[in-house]
Every structure is written in structure tokens, then in C-alpha cells.
Amino acid sequence: MRIQTVPIEQAEGHLLVHNAVDGEGRKVVAKGTRLGPSHVAVLRQVGLTAVDVAVLEPDDVHEDEAARLLAEAVATAHVEVTRSAGGRVNLHTTVRGVLHVDAGRLLAFNELPGITLATRPPHTVVGPERGESRVATLKIIPYAVPKRVLDEAIRLAPGLIEVRPLPARRVALLITGDPAAHARLRRQFEPPTRARVERVGSELATVEAVPFDEGAIAAAVQRLLASHDMLIVAGQTSVMDEHDVIPRALRAAGATFELHGAPVEPGNLLALAYAPGKPILCAPGCARSPAHNVVDMVLPRLLAGERLGRREIAALGLGGLL
Numbered sequence: 001m002r003i004q005t006v007p008i009e010q011a012e013g014h015l016l017v018h019n020a021v022d023g024e025g026r027k028v029v030a031k032g033t034r035l036g037p038s039h040v041a042v043l044r045q046v047g048l049t050a051v052d053v054a055v056l057e058p059d060d061v062h063e064d065e066a067a068r069l070l071a072e073a074v075a076t077a078h079v080e081v082t083r084s085a086g087g088r089v090n091l092h093t094t095v096r097g098v099l100h101v102d103a104g105r106l107l108a109f110n111e112l113p114g115i116t117l118a119t120r121p122p123h124t125v126v127g128p129e130r131g132e133s134r135v136a137t138l139k140i141i142p143y144a145v146p147k148r149v150l151d152e153a154i155r156l157a158p159g160l161i162e163v164r165p166l167p168a169r170r171v172a173l174l175i176t177g178d179p180a181a182h183a184r185l186r187r188q189f190e191p192p193t194r195a196r197v198e199r200v201g202s203e204l205a206t207v208e209a210v211p212f213d214e215g216a217i218a219a220a221v222q223r224l225l226a227s228h229d230m231l232i233v234a235g236q237t238s239v240m241d242e243h244d245v246i247p248r249a250l251r252a253a254g255a256t257f258e259l260h261g262a263p264v265e266p267g268n269l270l271a272l273a274y275a276p277g278k279p280i281l282c283a284p285g286c287a288r289s290p291a292h293n294v295v296d297m298v299l300p301r302l303l304a305g306e307r308l309g310r311r312e313i314a315a316l317g318l319g320g321l322l
Contacts, residue, residue, distance in 0.1 A: 001144045002055045008043055011035050014053035015143045022046045032063070032086060032143060060144035063087030066115075067140045069150065073157035074117065078165060079135065087140035096127035096201055097163040098304045099135050109156045114145045119161055125200055125300045126163060136161055164304045169202040169229040171303075174220055175209040176246065177236030182209040188288045189234045195290060200300045202230075212236060217249035225253075225275050230302060234283040238269035246282055247271065255280055259310045263317030267294020272308060279307070292322055 020029040064084040071081040071089035262270040271282035286293040
């Protein structure tokens with residue numbers, strides 16, 4: 001694509017680079033318009049004798065066509081695209097889910113000249129509700145891009161973004177601590193936990209309290225996992241070590257203790273374990289608060305079926321000071 005100034009008589013068929021205005025500053029022909037005879041007549045009427053136009057090369061692809069092709073290549077299941085206008089296409093989710101972005105591929109995509117894709121932050125909960133449906137916007141910067149650049153972008157596009165649906169799950173909350181403190185602990189942990197679970201479309205089906213005893217916790221874990229999809233453990237004290245009472249109880253119940261500690265504040269004392277096919281989240285004390293904390297970062301991903309290990313939790317350190 002070349003930008004050049006041409007006499008008004010030679011402008012027809014090319015793209016107008018800048019808005020054309022009349023003597024009062026009102027726009028009469030918009031930038032990006034492919035000039036036809038009627039547009040040229042208007043430009044003459046406002047006194048223009050020459051204009052800046054974009055002249056496309058034979059292998060150039062117009063911004064709207066390039067945006068459409070790229071958006072269709074980026075879109076995956078549960079993602080739909082809007083009509084291209086001005087070289088821009090928005091991508092919207094059709095389901096409630098967790099947005100996943102291939103950060104490395106996105107970087108390579110955006111390094112290509114003239115092509116940009118902006119996404120919502122990775123692992124954001126998105127949905128078709130008003131204000132939450134748009135997951136990305138794609139914009140072609142110039143009026144056209146070379147086909148070779150477009151082809152490379154299309155090669156990078158598949159799998160770049162994905163929305164993993166959030167199915168309705170049955171979640172149990174197990175509170176541990178001195179029996180004299182059970183009522184208080186339930187008042188502290190149940191309301192914010194219920195709000196977090198329901199916000200992502202699941203149900204806090206059961207809340208149970210047991211003494212801070214390895215055998216009692218292990219028995220409750222086995223019982224609750226038999227009829228629920230996920231277990232959240234919270235209580236009088238957070239897990240302080242991977243050999244603490246709660247991790248020992250989880251192992252006794254047949255679970256695999258995955259990790260203890262997260263580079264997130266608030267929420268450093270997070271712990272995770274897994275029973276066959278079912279996650280167990282050991283919530284730190286900050287789970288008492290409705291304020292954004294580590295539980296909000298990991299709960300939706302676990303409910304969407306993602307198995308988080310040490311690497312995934314370590315990655316939360318970038319932006320983990322909440």
C-alpha cells in the first residue's frame with residue numbers, strides 16, 4: 001500500500017486517507033472511503049483540488065476483509081465475531097466461562113506489522129451478560145495489509161484464545177476448628193464462599209463443620225467428595241506446612257496433596273489437593289473477605305475443569321500483589 005497525493009481527477013477508486021471537511025469544518029467524506037464519482041463530486045464542491053489517497057498493491061488485502069478473515073481464524077467454539085467495520089472486529093463469548101489466552105502466540109501475532117489483537121486478561125470470567133461478553137478486539141491498523149503478513153497471522157490464530165465453559169457444579173464447604181468456634185467460623189466463611197461459587201454458576205450445596213482433628217477431617221472429606229464435585233476447606237487456621245493436619249487428613253482420605261503456598265497477596269497460604277477427578281481448595285484466611293483475593297483467581301479455573309499445579313500457581317506471581 002502506498003500513500004500519495006493525487007489530483008482530484010485521479011482519486012476515484014482509491015481510499016481517502018483523511019476525513020474531508022467543508023468550510024465550516026463538517027465532515028463530508030470519511031477517511032477510508034473508497035472514492036467513487038459521487039465522492040469526487042463532493043470533494044470538488046468543497047474546493048479540494050488534490051487529496052491524499054491509499055493506493056493498494058495487487059497483493060494487498062483491504063482492512064475489513066483482512067479483519068474478517070483473521071477474526072474467523074481466531075474464533076473458537078463459544079466465540080462469535082461481529083461484522084468488520086473500519087478494520088475492526090469484536091469477538092464475543094456465547095457462554096459463561098474462563099478465558100484462556102496463549103500469551104506467547106499473542107505476542108508473535110501482535111509483532112506482525114499492521115495487525116493488533118487486544119484480549120481481556122487471561123483467566124477472566126466472561127459471559128454473554130451485558131458488559132462481560134467481549135473477550136477480544138481485532139484491529140487492522142492501515143487501510144490494507146500485504147497478503148503474506150495476513151497469511152502469517154492466520155497461521156498463528158488457531159487456539160490463540162479459548163473460552164472454557166463453567167458448568168454448574170455442586171460444591172461443599174468444610175469448616176475445621178474448635179467446636180466452640182464453629183458458629184463464628186461459619187458466619188465468617190459461608191457468605192463470601194457462597195457468593196463466589198454462585199457468581200460462576202455453581203452451587204454451594206453443603207456446609208459442614210468438624211473438629212480440627214486429622215481423623216474427623218479425613219472422614220468428612222471422603223463423605224463430602226462422594227456427593228459433590230469440589231471441596232473447599234477453610235477454618236480456624238490456614239495450612240501452615242504440607243505436613244500440617246489438613247494435608248495429612250487429605251492424604252488419609254485418598255487425595256493427592258498438590259502444593260502449599262501461592263505468590264499472591266492476599267492469599268499466600270493457599271493449598272491445593274485433588275481426589276480422583278475432583279479438586280480440593282484449602283482456602284487461606286483472606287477467604288473470609290469478599291475483596292478480591294487468591295480464591296477468586298483459582299476457583300473459576302478449578303470449576304471449569306482445569307488442573308492447577310505448581311507451575312500454574314507460580315505464574316500467578318505476575319500481577320499477584322492484589
